[in-house]
Amino acid sequence: MKCIAFIQTKEGQATKASLEAAGFAAGMGETVAVVSGELNGDGGIGNTGISRVLQGPGHLDDSQIGKLIAAAADQEGATVVVCAQDHLGKAVAGRVAVRMNAGLIAGVTAAPQGDSYIRNVFSGKATAHVQGTTDKLVITTTPNAIGMAAATGGTAALEAFQDDLGDRKVEVLEAAAPSTGGRAPLPEAELVVSAGRGMKGPENWGLIEDLADAVGATTACSRPVSDIGWRPHHEHVGQTGIAIRPNLYIAVGISGAIQHLAGVNGSKVIVVINKDPEAPFFKAADYGIVGDAFEVVPKLTEAFKSL
Amino acid sequence: MEFLVCISKAPDTTTRIAFVEGDTRFNEDGVQFIVNPYDEWYALVRALEIVEAQGGKVVIASVGGADCDPILRKALAIGAHEAVRIDAQPEDAAQVAAELAAYAKGQSFDAILCGKETIDHNSSAVPAMLAEHLDVPCIALATSLDFADGKAVMTRETANGIEKIAVSGSFVLSAAKGMAEQRIPNMRGIMAARTKPLQVVPAQGGASGTRIERFALPPEKAGVKLVDADNPAELVRLLREEAKVI
Ligand SMILES: Cc1cc2nc3c(=O)[nH]c(=O)nc-3n(C[C@H](O)[C@H](O)[C@H](O)COP(=O)(O)OP(=O)(O)OC[C@H]3O[C@@H](n4cnc5c(N)ncnc54)[C@H](O)[C@@H]3O)c2cc1C
Ligand SMILES: Nc1ncnc2c1ncn2[C@@H]1O[C@H](COP(=O)(O)O)[C@@H](O)[C@H]1O
Numbered sequence: 398m399k400c401i402a403f404i405q406t407k408e409g410q411a412t413k414a415s416l417e418a419a420g421f422a423a424g425m426g427e428t429v430a431v432v433s434g435e436l437n438g439d440g441g442i443g444n445t446g447i448s449r450v451l452q453g454p455g456h457l458d459d460s461q462i463g464k465l466i467a468a469a470a471d472q473e474g475a476t477v478v479v480c481a482q483d484h485l486g487k488a489v490a491g492r493v494a495v496r497m498n499a500g501l502i503a504g505v506t507a508a509p510q511g512d513s514y515i516r517n518v519f520s521g522k523a524t525a526h527v528q529g530t531t532d533k534l535v536i537t538t539t540p541n542a543i544g545m546a547a548a549t550g551g552t553a554a555l556e557a558f559q560d561d562l563g564d565r566k567v568e569v570l571e572a573a574a575p576s577t578g579g580r581a582p583l584p585e586a587e588l589v590v591s592a593g594r595g596m597k598g599p600e601n602w603g604l605i606e607d608l609a610d611a612v613g614a615t616t617a618c619s620r621p622v623s624d625i626g627w628r629p630h631h632e633h634v635g636q637t638g639i640a641i642r643p644n645l646y647i648a649v650g651i652s653g654a655i656q657h658l659a660g661v662n663g664s665k666v667i668v669v670i671n672k673d674p675e676a677p678f679f680k681a682a683d684y685g686i687v688g689d690a691f692e693v694v695p696k697l698t699e700a701f702k703s704l
Numbered sequence: 705m706e707f708l709v710c711i712s713k714a715p716d717t718t719t720r721i722a723f724v725e726g727d728t729r730f731n732e733d734g735v736q737f738i739v740n741p742y743d744e745w746y747a748l749v750r751a752l753e754i755v756e757a758q759g760g761k762v763v764i765a766s767v768g769g770a771d772c773d774p775i776l777r778k779a780l781a782i783g784a785h786e787a788v789r790i791d792a793q794p795e796d797a798a799q800v801a802a803e804l805a806a807y808a809k810g811q812s813f814d815a816i817l818c819g820k821e822t823i824d825h826n827s828s829a830v831p832a833m834l835a836e837h838l839d840v841p842c843i844a845l846a847t848s849l850d851f852a853d854g855k856a857v858m859t860r861e862t863a864n865g866i867e868k869i870a871v872s873g874s875f876v877l878s879a880a881k882g883m884a885e886q887r888i889p890n891m892r893g894i895m896a897a898r899t900k901p902l903q904v905v906p907a908q909g910g911a912s913g914t915r916i917e918r919f920a921l922p923p924e925k926a927g928v929k930l931v932d933a934d935n936p937a938e939l940v941r942l943l944r945e946e947a948k949v950i
Binding site: 487501502519693 | 715717718719721723730741742745796797798801820823824825826827828829830831832833834835836837839840841842843844845847857860861862863864865866867868869870871872873875878881882912913914915916917918919920921922925926928929930931932933934936937939940942943944947949950
């Protein structure tokens with residue numbers, strides 16, 4: 398089986414989510430990578446075991462990237478295309494599937510089991526084993542689910558690649574820094590500190606920021622907290638916010654409603670801090686502290702700092 | 705401005721998920737169905753706000769059986785002008801997108817708005833597929849939408865940061881939080897919805913590309929290990945030495 402891995406780059410480096418996708422593809426069969434734009438060296442792609450990178454032009458929109466990937470698959474005779482289920486993957490994977498007449502299995506979370514691919518459904522309340530029913534397949538991998546394949550220490554060779562990609566139709570008017578500042582974006586974050594209505598008001602979020610800084614985590618919040626405007630919308634996690642699966646999720650003053658759990662239950666380890674021992678979140682937690690956040694959090698921050 | 709808003713039927717967010725027929729089918733017994741929240745709260749409401757300010761029409765479309773009619777009526781009660789149900793049981797994103805595209809091709813919508821994902825399938829796949837069929841841009845996970853100088857202006861957050869972008873001509877977007885606020889239908893809306901047009905059109909045989917072999921429930925958690933509130937250092941030790949996550 399021959400595969401194409403589409404790699405998104407940031408400042409010339411492959412993103413972590415893309416490298417996970419590349420490793421997944423390399424595990425399935427001989428894989429050629431496709432990138433749009435400049436790379437620093439091989440952008441870290443060779444380390445996944447991939448030895449060839451088809452380098453298309455930069456500054457493409459979603460439609461052009463879809464054409465680029467499908468043309469690369471055509472040239473290489475690839476029957477499988479893999480990319481990350483990130484922002485860009487959500488805009489292009491479906492396009493590639495339509496162009497290639499391929500089935501699309503989105504948001505795969507584990508290595509394939511024979512012809513079956515495992516993905517989350519019902520917002521993480523269940524999983525589905527899905528098979529393609531067409532000759533070709535497009536697969537997207539959920540960030541931070543599959544993990545990075547062991548580094549091979551290899552390097553990949555770049556080959557310029559071009560095709561008729563049509564005109565760019567999406568014009569970028571302004572670009573600003575990510576809302577998470579220097580921290581990992583929530584879907585990719587390995588460490589997350591999150592807080593809910595138990596924090597009483599936005600003026601108390603300094604405690605949460607300090608803890609997040611000490612842990613090196615990205616901050617998140619429950620839905621009511623973003624709805625009331627205590628925190629920005631992009632921090633809202635849960636069934637109707639962002640679904641995350643960090644290695645560590647620390648939830649402070651969040652009750653653990655079913656809709657909240659749905660978006661965070663893929664976390665590897667959950668820590669709950671709540672003053673109510675009956676809070677439903679404790680049932681979904683690995684570790685817990687029953688106590689007042691205003692007393693516990695500063696102490697916990699100190700404990701992390703003294704690591 | 706004429707909008708098409710794609711609406712999916714979804715199980716209520718409090719639904720306990722269970723499966724039947726050897727874990728091959730979702731157990732719908734006793735399940736209450738709602739309009740998929742992203743479609744309702746963000747896509748539909750933003751389309752209505754724009755039409756209320758600038759004039760035009762909001763058509764909603766759903767691929768589904770007669771069991772979708774109540775959720776289409778709910779969306780009409782919130783303010784949509786017309787509903788179209790494409791009469792096929794949804795199988796996967798490829799089939800749904802092909803059916804929506806076949807319908808949209810015969811019309812002239814300025815913009816097609818979807819939700820960022822369905823809360824049952826969680827694919828985030830239909831919008832890009834639909835855009836490819838129609839050969840228009842797909843703006844995934846847009847957090848705002850406005851029209852100015854004949855262009856649609858949107859914001860979205862990518863791996864590289866927050867972008868403000870513009871598109872001339874029609875497009876597909878998937879709506880994420882920030883785009884609009886949820887609206888609760890009022891009595892007048894509910895009454896008006898009863899007489900608004902709900903047209904049922906035949907499916908065009910859109911093909912699926914995947915098959916669900918079986919479902920599974922996640923393993924139960926082993927149980928929480930409680931740490932004394934006066935000893936957070938112990939928690940840090942456990943996270944490092946036992947859980948090995950820091
Ligand atoms: C359709 C729908 C979709 C939804 N989607 C989401 C979603 O995506 N994400 C989401 O989060 N919610 C979602 N919700 C809302 C959800 O049902 C809950 O209402 C919400 O998660 C509760 O937020 P909370 O835990 O911050 O607040 P609360 O439920 O008010 O809980 C506050 C908690 O803080 C604790 N507390 C109070 N003071 C302290 C203190 N001093 N120290 C420690 N603990 C303290 C309390 O014991 C309590 O457990 C959705 C709801 C609906 C109907
Ligand atoms: N059966 C359907 N009928 C109409 N629109 C749908 C249907 N399924 C999905 N959509 C739209 O596509 C979006 C993404 O769905 P999904 O790709 O399943 O995550 C949804 O938020 C809806 O706007």
